[in-house]
Amino acid sequence: MNRIDATFARQRAAGRTVLIPYVTAGDPSLAATDEILDALTRAGADVIEVGVPFSDPMADGPVIQRASERALAQHVGLHHVLDLVARFRKRNATTPIVLMGYANPVEAMGATAFAERARTAGVDGVIIVDYPPEEAAAFAALLRERDIAPIFLIAPTTPAERMAKVAELGSGYVYYVSLKGVTGAGHLDPDAVAAKLREIREHVALPVGVGFGIRDAASAQAIARHADAVVIGSRIIAEIETGAPADAAVRAGAWLTTIRRALDTMAVKPTAAGARESIT
Amino acid sequence: MQMAELAPERELPDERGHFGPYGGVFVAETLIGALDELKTQYARYRDDPEFVAEFEYELEHYVGRPSPVYHAERWSRELGGAQIWLKREDLNHTGAHKINNCIGQALLARRLGKRRVIAETGAGQHGVATATVAARFGMECIVYMGSEDIRRQAQNVYRMNLLGAKVVPVESGSKTLKDALNEAMRDWVTNVDSTFYIIGTVAGPHPYPMMVRDFQSVIGRECLTQMPEDAGRQPDYVIACVGGGSNAMGIFHPYVPYADVKLVGVEAAGEGLATGHHAASLCAGRPGVLHGNRTYLLQDADGQIIETHSVSAGLDYPGVGPEHAWLKDSGRAQYVAITDDEALAAFHACCRIEGIIPALESSHALAYATKLAPTLPREAILLVNLSGRGDKDMATVAERDAAKKATA
Numbered sequence: 001m002n003r004i005d006a007t008f009a010r011q012r013a014a015g016r017t018v019l020i021p022y023v024t025a026g027d028p029s030l031a032a033t034d035e036i037l038d039a040l041t042r043a044g045a046d047v048i049e050v051g052v053p054f055s056d057p058m059a060d061g062p063v064i065q066r067a068s069e070r071a072l073a074q075h076v077g078l079h080h081v082l083d084l085v086a087r088f089r090k091r092n093a094t095t096p097i098v099l100m101g102y103a104n105p106v107e108a109m110g111a112t113a114f115a116e117r118a119r120t121a122g123v124d125g126v127i128i129v130d131y132p133p134e135e136a137a138a139f140a141a142l143l144r145e146r147d148i149a150p151i152f153l154i155a156p157t158t159p160a161e162r163m164a165k166v167a168e169l170g171s172g173y174v175y176y177v178s179l180k181g182v183t184g185a186g187h188l189d190p191d192a193v194a195a196k197l198r199e200i201r202e203h204v205a206l207p208v209g210v211g212f213g214i215r216d217a218a219s220a221q222a223i224a225r226h227a228d229a230v231v232i233g234s235r236i237i238a239e240i241e242t243g244a245p246a247d248a249a250v251r252a253g254a255w256l257t258t259i260r261r262a263l264d265t266m267a268v269k270p271t272a273a274g275a276r277e278s279i280t
Numbered sequence: 281m282q283m284a285e286l287a288p289e290r291e292l293p294d295e296r297g298h299f300g301p302y303g304g305v306f307v308a309e310t311l312i313g314a315l316d317e318l319k320t321q322y323a324r325y326r327d328d329p330e331f332v333a334e335f336e337y338e339l340e341h342y343v344g345r346p347s348p349v350y351h352a353e354r355w356s357r358e359l360g361g362a363q364i365w366l367k368r369e370d371l372n373h374t375g376a377h378k379i380n381n382c383i384g385q386a387l388l389a390r391r392l393g394k395r396r397v398i399a400e401t402g403a404g405q406h407g408v409a410t411a412t413v414a415a416r417f418g419m420e421c422i423v424y425m426g427s428e429d430i431r432r433q434a435q436n437v438y439r440m441n442l443l444g445a446k447v448v449p450v451e452s453g454s455k456t457l458k459d460a461l462n463e464a465m466r467d468w469v470t471n472v473d474s475t476f477y478i479i480g481t482v483a484g485p486h487p488y489p490m491m492v493r494d495f496q497s498v499i500g501r502e503c504l505t506q507m508p509e510d511a512g513r514q515p516d517y518v519i520a521c522v523g524g525g526s527n528a529m530g531i532f533h534p535y536v537p538y539a540d541v542k543l544v545g546v547e548a549a550g551e552g553l554a555t556g557h558h559a560a561s562l563c564a565g566r567p568g569v570l571h572g573n574r575t576y577l578l579q580d581a582d583g584q585i586i587e588t589h590s591v592s593a594g595l596d597y598p599g600v601g602p603e604h605a606w607l608k609d610s611g612r613a614q615y616v617a618i619t620d621d622e623a624l625a626a627f628h629a630c631c632r633i634e635g636i637i638p639a640l641e642s643s644h645a646l647a648y649a650t651k652l653a654p655t656l657p658r659e660a661i662l663l664v665n666l667s668g669r670g671d672k673d674m675a676t677v678a679e680r681d682a683a684k685k686a687t688a
Contacts, residue, residue, distance in 0.1 A: 078583065102569075104584075107569055132312055134296060180469060181470040
């Protein structure tokens, strides 16, 4: 069983929300990212999304753009990110790693070469922001053949028939973009998210992670009432970038601990557990 | 001149916006709905007689079309070979071909009930054209422009402000056109319900490359009629500069089925292709994915987009429209590159010999024509798209000339 599926199954059985932090690889340095990944797992991360730096991160807000720029200033490329995952995998055999990034670095490496190297490194899932399902059938197949989950986004603007397409092509989980906007935007509406999640679950059997705009314990809890997983990126990057680079891992870990506690003090999740039972 | 078999290009792009392996819809999920709507609405209006009539009315009465073709007789004689004809897009309202497309998209925005338009701009020409049509149609207009470009093109920023647009400086990345495009995409993803994104060139996600090509094709369609009337026949070569490639696509597209007419796109070789300081994505780039489409890109080994250089800000872009990528691979068009110095020499020659101050972008096409003309017989005909006028480039040219004098 893929590590992602195993993780969701385990947390579902325990009635817990899957916590997914995002960090950009190479911010503030590759060595720091090694430490940050370990700190995040110690702080209770269930899955970690690792951002692949790109020169033109069109879907990202200013915080993740800055992270990308800091990594690129040190020429961190996709092959470095794969090496980073391979190192992590030697230290940690259970926590799933999902790469998140844009199409061009993958195309520059070659989709097949990338899929093969990702498998060897121990990558569990891949999100390519600018590969919508229409353009990603062949790529998704390359990943699935290697037991890597192609993870797709669903947006507030996604109609029902496209959700079915995402469900058909994707695996692992689907990533619901909780608002119209870029990463780290500030207008999250938990009620609107709840309504949309009900619709998504009618068409998609996969677990649903929700990201974009979750910034503190309260918003994480509000989303966790409805979602299988919460994804937090910009807020952790902000933690990493304010203060000495040497202590970045400590700060990121400490902050994520507060979110983990907030999620774990919630009552056992009735909605998620119920919805899951009917599907599995 | 015989009409060739209807070339497959006429049928492109396919339903999902592909020109062979190029084009497509490579955007974040949030924008898919808006692009689907645009695709549906555009399919509905592109052949709607009322829409077409309105577009043509605006082109005639507001833009000043048709623009003439002009025989550069003195220059041709001096070069001693082929006859050079110029398609005078420089005579359009706002001074370039950009307005053709902006009119079309603004009319579409109005039909879609969008009262807010956004645009990206490099040199500021597309920004000015968008601000112009936004004023004409009473729409709110936001233009994203790299802070580096704002510094270089202060006059165009002022023009946009005069026209009532808000110019937003972009500080991310290289602070130039590609970053302005990223920022416009971010605005669009945030305000997708209220906002129409007027993309300035034949790039971006489907249906933009097709739609912008269609709106700009008025250039080539006019030439198809004008050349037999004024020059006695269709040209042997059609030559146009290529940054994103909208003026080139506009003049090429109607000529694609005419197999005897050679199509030449001229990219910016900047300080020379060998120096790495250029913007010639077709001549020196590799295919990849950026800004919603698959096309030739200037990128490093890691797939990061690299900074480009050209004396003309309008060609200073690391990608190119996907249909050009297809025309290159299929061999229907040929792509060459002209350096800053060659373009400036053609710029000065055009000023002195023809009394026309061309845009630095268009000067690249002129420079290639001046290289090609002497190699051909006097009966040969070159049609060059003079895509814009050079008033906007006075400061750049003056600066370069002063620097040249100082070193001389």
